[in-house]
Amino acid sequence: MKHTFVDTHCHIDTYQEHTQESFESLWERIENKPERIIQVACDPNEFEFARQISKKHPFIYSSYGIHPHYVQNHKPEHLELLKKYLKDPKAVGIGEFGLDYYYGKENKKEQIALFKAQLEIALTLKKTIVLHLRDAEADSLEILNQYPLQKHKIHVHCYTSHPDFAKALLDYSPNLYIGFTGIITFKNAENVRESAKIVPLDKLLLETDAPYLAPVPYRGKPAHSGMIPHIAQTLAQIKNTSIENIFKHCRQNTENCYSI
Numbered sequence: 001m002k003h004t005f006v007d008t009h010c011h012i013d014t015y016q017e018h019t020q021e022s023f024e025s026l027w028e029r030i031e032n033k034p035e036r037i038i039q040v041a042c043d044p045n046e047f048e049f050a051r052q053i054s055k056k057h058p059f060i061y062s063s064y065g066i067h068p069h070y071v072q073n074h075k076p077e078h079l080e081l082l083k084k085y086l087k088d089p090k091a092v093g094i095g096e097f098g099l100d101y102y103y104g105k106e107n108k109k110e111q112i113a114l115f116k117a118q119l120e121i122a123l124t125l126k127k128t129i130v131l132h133l134r135d136a137e138a139d140s141l142e143i144l145n146q147y148p149l150q151k152h153k154i155h156v157h158c159y160t161s162h163p164d165f166a167k168a169l170l171d172y173s174p175n176l177y178i179g180f181t182g183i184i185t186f187k188n189a190e191n192v193r194e195s196a197k198i199v200p201l202d203k204l205l206l207e208t209d210a211p212y213l214a215p216v217p218y219r220g221k222p223a224h225s226g227m228i229p230h231i232a233q234t235l236a237q238i239k240n241t242s243i244e245n246i247f248k249h250c251r252q253n254t255e256n257c258y259s260i
């Protein structure tokens with residue numbers, strides 16, 4: 001049976017670098033092709049690739065942001081460049097940006113400043129806000145609560161935390177969606193599966209974060225958008241429903257969140 005789905009978050013340029021395989025050759029060989037893909041650019045060096053690949057392929061859209069991993073190289077003029085790329089007609093999101101204390105404990109202050117600077121820009125736009133929030137639950141909530149973003153669509157991408165944080169995020173805004181990657185299939189990710197249990201069907205998004213986080217049984221290999229059905233299957237088990245129902249809801253949620 002043919003499923004219709006969108007990979008709402010991936011990094012095609014990084015896939016190409018890791019595998020030396022072009023996107024075009026990947027696209028030819030994958031069995032389960034997504035209907036659409038959102039290419040996420042994480043720093044100024046990636047902006048132009050996202051613009052070009054989304055221009056080349058009608059089914060690819062783009063999102064532009066400055067990831068917390070990039071904070072040491074950040075310069076104020078990058079925010080001006082970001083604003084410029086966000087004007088691209090295929091740009092549907094601002095992000096990914098946010099806080100990552102798993103890798104970046106030593107530069108919390110700089111991360112918070114960059115997070116806030118991009119929330120300020122997001123407030124002025126009608127683009128979906130793509131958040132990367134890792135091991136920074138308390139600060140994330142404290143900062144989000146300083147910004148009235150409830151009318152903006154938000155995609156908290158690659159959820160890795162516990163159910164309490166998911167609940168707090170869902171309470172923060174009715175327009176917030178939570179994305180699950182291949183992590184949900186990992187043996188040690190019980191907290192992520194527990195979180196998915198409490199996320200309503202109309203708030204779930206499917207994403208790979210490819211080439212990272214390939215789902216079981218591909219763990220350790222480069223991930224690609226064709227692996228989404230493995231994530232959907234695990235979500236179906238968690239939500240005690242059919243994979244068709246997961247695909248149906250997630251497709252509608254993608255439209256609600258990204259207007260694609």
Ligand SMILES: [Zn+2]
Nearest residue numbers: 009040096209
């Ligand atoms: Zn990502």
